[in-house]
Amino acid sequence: MVDVGRRGFLRGRPRPKAEIRPPWARPEVEFIDRCTRCNDCLKACPQDILVEGDGGFPKVDFGRAECTFCGDCVSNCQPQALIRREGQAAWSHKPVISATCLPKQGVECRVCGDFCDVRAIRFTPRPGGNPLPEILAESCTGCGACLAPCPVQAITILL
Ligand code: SF4
Ligand code: SF4
Incomplete structure:
Protein backbone atom coordinates (compact mmCIF):
# COMPACT_ATOMS: atom_id res chain seq x y z
CA MET A 1 0.00 0.00 0.00
CA ASN A 76 -16.17 5.26 6.12
CA CYS A 77 -12.41 4.79 5.92
CA GLN A 78 -11.86 3.68 2.31
CA PRO A 79 -8.08 3.03 2.56
CA GLN A 80 -8.70 0.88 5.65
CA ALA A 81 -6.34 2.85 7.86
CA LEU A 82 -9.06 1.99 10.37
CA ILE A 83 -10.10 -1.63 10.31
CA ARG A 84 -12.34 -3.50 12.71
CA ARG A 85 -11.46 -7.13 13.21
CA GLU A 86 -13.65 -9.55 15.10
CA GLY A 87 -12.91 -9.46 18.82
CA GLN A 88 -10.31 -6.69 18.55
CA ALA A 89 -10.54 -3.90 21.12
CA ALA A 90 -10.81 -0.37 19.76
CA TRP A 91 -7.85 0.88 21.79
CA SER A 92 -5.27 -0.14 24.31
CA HIS A 93 -4.96 3.30 25.90
CA LYS A 94 -6.26 3.99 29.40
CA PRO A 95 -6.98 7.18 31.32
CA VAL A 96 -4.76 8.29 34.17
CA ILE A 97 -5.75 10.51 37.08
CA SER A 98 -3.26 13.18 38.10
CA ALA A 99 -2.48 14.70 41.49
CA THR A 100 -4.81 17.65 40.79
CA CYS A 101 -7.81 15.30 41.24
CA LEU A 102 -10.04 16.94 43.87
CA PRO A 103 -10.28 13.99 46.30
CA LYS A 104 -6.48 13.85 46.28
CA GLN A 105 -6.63 17.49 47.41
CA GLY A 106 -9.07 16.66 50.18
CA VAL A 107 -12.23 17.72 48.33
CA GLU A 108 -15.17 15.33 47.81
CA CYS A 109 -15.84 14.64 44.10
CA ARG A 110 -17.15 11.62 42.16
CA VAL A 111 -17.96 13.22 38.83
CA CYS A 112 -15.81 10.89 36.70
CA GLY A 113 -17.40 7.84 38.28
CA ASP A 114 -20.87 9.22 37.57
CA PHE A 115 -20.04 9.52 33.86
CA CYS A 116 -18.53 6.06 33.49
CA ASP A 117 -21.20 3.79 31.98
CA VAL A 118 -19.18 0.63 32.48
CA ARG A 119 -18.40 1.45 36.13
CA ALA A 120 -14.66 1.26 35.60
CA ILE A 121 -13.93 3.93 38.20
CA ARG A 122 -14.16 2.74 41.78
CA PHE A 123 -14.12 4.96 44.84
CA THR A 124 -12.68 3.05 47.71
CA PRO A 125 -13.26 4.42 51.21
CA ARG A 126 -10.08 5.10 53.18
CA PRO A 127 -9.59 6.04 56.78
CA GLY A 128 -9.17 9.76 57.43
CA GLY A 129 -9.86 11.01 53.89
CA ASN A 130 -12.19 11.20 50.91
CA PRO A 131 -12.54 8.08 48.79
CA LEU A 132 -10.05 8.23 45.93
CA PRO A 133 -10.94 7.22 42.35
CA GLU A 134 -9.26 4.14 40.97
CA ILE A 135 -9.50 3.10 37.32
CA LEU A 136 -10.14 -0.60 36.84
CA ALA A 137 -8.02 -1.40 33.79
CA GLU A 138 -9.86 -4.63 33.06
CA SER A 139 -13.21 -2.82 32.78
CA CYS A 140 -12.12 0.46 31.17
CA THR A 141 -12.88 0.68 27.45
CA GLY A 142 -10.89 3.91 26.93
CA CYS A 143 -14.05 5.66 25.69
CA GLY A 144 -12.96 8.97 27.24
CA ALA A 145 -16.29 9.78 28.92
CA CYS A 146 -14.54 10.70 32.17
CA LEU A 147 -12.23 13.36 30.68
CA ALA A 148 -14.48 16.28 29.77
CA PRO A 149 -16.67 16.30 32.91
CA CYS A 150 -13.73 16.46 35.35
CA PRO A 151 -13.95 19.96 36.89
CA VAL A 152 -10.17 20.27 37.20
CA GLN A 153 -9.09 18.39 34.02
CA ALA A 154 -7.25 15.85 36.15
CA ILE A 155 -7.77 12.97 33.72
CA THR A 156 -5.63 12.40 30.65
CA ILE A 157 -5.10 9.50 28.29
CA LEU A 158 -1.84 7.62 28.44
CA LEU A 159 -0.85 6.53 24.93
S1 SF4 B 1 -8.38 7.45 8.90
FE1 SF4 B 1 -7.47 8.71 7.28
S2 SF4 B 1 -8.01 7.68 5.35
FE2 SF4 B 1 -9.34 6.85 6.96
S3 SF4 B 1 -11.20 8.10 6.79
FE3 SF4 B 1 -9.87 9.04 8.37
S4 SF4 B 1 -8.68 10.62 7.27
FE4 SF4 B 1 -9.58 9.24 5.71
S1 SF4 C 1 -18.22 7.73 18.00
FE1 SF4 C 1 -16.24 6.60 18.00
S2 SF4 C 1 -16.61 4.81 16.65
FE2 SF4 C 1 -18.28 6.31 16.24
S3 SF4 C 1 -17.50 7.50 14.47
FE3 SF4 C 1 -16.91 8.62 16.36
S4 SF4 C 1 -14.81 7.92 16.83
FE4 SF4 C 1 -15.70 6.42 15.38
Whole structure:
Protein backbone atom coordinates (compact mmCIF):
# COMPACT_ATOMS: atom_id res chain seq x y z
CA MET A 1 0.00 0.00 0.00
CA VAL A 2 3.07 2.30 0.09
CA ASP A 3 3.39 4.22 -3.17
CA VAL A 4 6.51 6.09 -4.20
CA GLY A 5 5.03 9.48 -3.43
CA ARG A 6 4.14 8.49 0.08
CA ARG A 7 7.53 6.91 0.65
CA GLY A 8 9.03 10.25 -0.36
CA PHE A 9 6.69 12.04 1.96
CA LEU A 10 7.57 9.78 4.86
CA ARG A 11 11.30 10.05 4.19
CA GLY A 12 11.40 13.75 3.44
CA ARG A 13 9.39 15.02 6.37
CA PRO A 14 9.26 14.18 10.04
CA ARG A 15 6.53 11.77 11.01
CA PRO A 16 3.56 13.34 12.75
CA LYS A 17 3.67 13.01 16.49
CA ALA A 18 1.85 10.07 18.01
CA GLU A 19 -1.66 11.07 19.00
CA ILE A 20 -4.85 9.29 19.96
CA ARG A 21 -5.97 7.90 16.63
CA PRO A 22 -9.59 6.99 15.85
CA PRO A 23 -10.72 3.62 17.21
CA TRP A 24 -9.54 0.46 15.49
CA ALA A 25 -6.67 2.34 13.83
CA ARG A 26 -3.87 0.17 12.53
CA PRO A 27 -0.53 0.39 14.38
CA GLU A 28 0.86 3.93 14.01
CA VAL A 29 3.38 3.37 11.20
CA GLU A 30 0.85 1.41 9.14
CA PHE A 31 -1.84 3.94 9.95
CA ILE A 32 0.27 6.87 8.71
CA ASP A 33 1.13 4.89 5.62
CA ARG A 34 -2.49 4.19 4.71
CA CYS A 35 -4.32 7.29 5.88
CA THR A 36 -4.86 9.73 3.01
CA ARG A 37 -6.06 12.50 5.34
CA CYS A 38 -9.35 12.55 3.47
CA ASN A 39 -11.20 13.52 6.67
CA ASP A 40 -14.06 11.09 5.91
CA CYS A 41 -13.84 9.76 9.46
CA LEU A 42 -14.18 13.27 10.88
CA LYS A 43 -17.33 13.84 8.86
CA ALA A 44 -18.77 10.44 9.80
CA CYS A 45 -18.39 10.73 13.57
CA PRO A 46 -21.78 11.50 15.16
CA GLN A 47 -20.01 12.50 18.36
CA ASP A 48 -17.82 15.02 16.51
CA ILE A 49 -14.76 13.93 18.47
CA LEU A 50 -12.42 13.42 15.52
CA VAL A 51 -10.30 16.40 14.55
CA GLU A 52 -7.27 17.10 12.40
CA GLY A 53 -4.09 16.44 14.33
CA ASP A 54 -0.43 16.94 13.55
CA GLY A 55 0.22 16.77 9.79
CA GLY A 56 -3.52 16.67 9.07
CA PHE A 57 -3.92 13.09 10.35
CA PRO A 58 -7.06 12.45 12.41
CA LYS A 59 -6.93 12.28 16.17
CA VAL A 60 -9.50 11.99 18.93
CA ASP A 61 -10.39 14.99 21.09
CA PHE A 62 -12.00 13.64 24.23
CA GLY A 63 -12.50 17.22 25.39
CA ARG A 64 -15.57 17.19 23.10
CA ALA A 65 -17.25 13.95 24.12
CA GLU A 66 -16.68 10.22 24.45
CA CYS A 67 -16.51 7.57 21.76
CA THR A 68 -19.62 5.39 21.56
CA PHE A 69 -17.81 2.74 19.46
CA CYS A 70 -20.47 3.05 16.76
CA GLY A 71 -17.83 2.19 14.13
CA ASP A 72 -18.97 4.82 11.62
CA CYS A 73 -15.41 6.16 11.27
CA VAL A 74 -14.17 2.68 10.40
CA SER A 75 -16.86 1.93 7.85
CA ASN A 76 -16.17 5.26 6.12
CA CYS A 77 -12.41 4.79 5.92
CA GLN A 78 -11.86 3.68 2.31
CA PRO A 79 -8.08 3.03 2.56
CA GLN A 80 -8.70 0.88 5.65
CA ALA A 81 -6.34 2.85 7.86
CA LEU A 82 -9.06 1.99 10.37
CA ILE A 83 -10.10 -1.63 10.31
CA ARG A 84 -12.34 -3.50 12.71
CA ARG A 85 -11.46 -7.13 13.21
CA GLU A 86 -13.65 -9.55 15.10
CA GLY A 87 -12.91 -9.46 18.82
CA GLN A 88 -10.31 -6.69 18.55
CA ALA A 89 -10.54 -3.90 21.12
CA ALA A 90 -10.81 -0.37 19.76
CA TRP A 91 -7.85 0.88 21.79
CA SER A 92 -5.27 -0.14 24.31
CA HIS A 93 -4.96 3.30 25.90
CA LYS A 94 -6.26 3.99 29.40
CA PRO A 95 -6.98 7.18 31.32
CA VAL A 96 -4.76 8.29 34.17
CA ILE A 97 -5.75 10.51 37.08
CA SER A 98 -3.26 13.18 38.10
CA ALA A 99 -2.48 14.70 41.49
CA THR A 100 -4.81 17.65 40.79
CA CYS A 101 -7.81 15.30 41.24
CA LEU A 102 -10.04 16.94 43.87
CA PRO A 103 -10.28 13.99 46.30
CA LYS A 104 -6.48 13.85 46.28
CA GLN A 105 -6.63 17.49 47.41
CA GLY A 106 -9.07 16.66 50.18
CA VAL A 107 -12.23 17.72 48.33
CA GLU A 108 -15.17 15.33 47.81
CA CYS A 109 -15.84 14.64 44.10
CA ARG A 110 -17.15 11.62 42.16
CA VAL A 111 -17.96 13.22 38.83
CA CYS A 112 -15.81 10.89 36.70
CA GLY A 113 -17.40 7.84 38.28
CA ASP A 114 -20.87 9.22 37.57
CA PHE A 115 -20.04 9.52 33.86
CA CYS A 116 -18.53 6.06 33.49
CA ASP A 117 -21.20 3.79 31.98
CA VAL A 118 -19.18 0.63 32.48
CA ARG A 119 -18.40 1.45 36.13
CA ALA A 120 -14.66 1.26 35.60
CA ILE A 121 -13.93 3.93 38.20
CA ARG A 122 -14.16 2.74 41.78
CA PHE A 123 -14.12 4.96 44.84
CA THR A 124 -12.68 3.05 47.71
CA PRO A 125 -13.26 4.42 51.21
CA ARG A 126 -10.08 5.10 53.18
CA PRO A 127 -9.59 6.04 56.78
CA GLY A 128 -9.17 9.76 57.43
CA GLY A 129 -9.86 11.01 53.89
CA ASN A 130 -12.19 11.20 50.91
CA PRO A 131 -12.54 8.08 48.79
CA LEU A 132 -10.05 8.23 45.93
CA PRO A 133 -10.94 7.22 42.35
CA GLU A 134 -9.26 4.14 40.97
CA ILE A 135 -9.50 3.10 37.32
CA LEU A 136 -10.14 -0.60 36.84
CA ALA A 137 -8.02 -1.40 33.79
CA GLU A 138 -9.86 -4.63 33.06
CA SER A 139 -13.21 -2.82 32.78
CA CYS A 140 -12.12 0.46 31.17
CA THR A 141 -12.88 0.68 27.45
CA GLY A 142 -10.89 3.91 26.93
CA CYS A 143 -14.05 5.66 25.69
CA GLY A 144 -12.96 8.97 27.24
CA ALA A 145 -16.29 9.78 28.92
CA CYS A 146 -14.54 10.70 32.17
CA LEU A 147 -12.23 13.36 30.68
CA ALA A 148 -14.48 16.28 29.77
CA PRO A 149 -16.67 16.30 32.91
CA CYS A 150 -13.73 16.46 35.35
CA PRO A 151 -13.95 19.96 36.89
CA VAL A 152 -10.17 20.27 37.20
CA GLN A 153 -9.09 18.39 34.02
CA ALA A 154 -7.25 15.85 36.15
CA ILE A 155 -7.77 12.97 33.72
CA THR A 156 -5.63 12.40 30.65
CA ILE A 157 -5.10 9.50 28.29
CA LEU A 158 -1.84 7.62 28.44
CA LEU A 159 -0.85 6.53 24.93
S1 SF4 B 1 -16.61 4.81 16.65
FE1 SF4 B 1 -18.28 6.31 16.24
S2 SF4 B 1 -18.22 7.73 18.00
FE2 SF4 B 1 -16.24 6.60 18.00
S3 SF4 B 1 -14.81 7.92 16.83
FE3 SF4 B 1 -15.70 6.42 15.38
S4 SF4 B 1 -17.50 7.50 14.47
FE4 SF4 B 1 -16.91 8.62 16.36
S1 SF4 C 1 -11.20 8.10 6.79
FE1 SF4 C 1 -9.34 6.85 6.96
S2 SF4 C 1 -8.01 7.68 5.35
FE2 SF4 C 1 -9.58 9.24 5.71
S3 SF4 C 1 -8.68 10.62 7.27
FE3 SF4 C 1 -9.87 9.04 8.37
S4 SF4 C 1 -8.38 7.45 8.90
FE4 SF4 C 1 -7.47 8.71 7.28
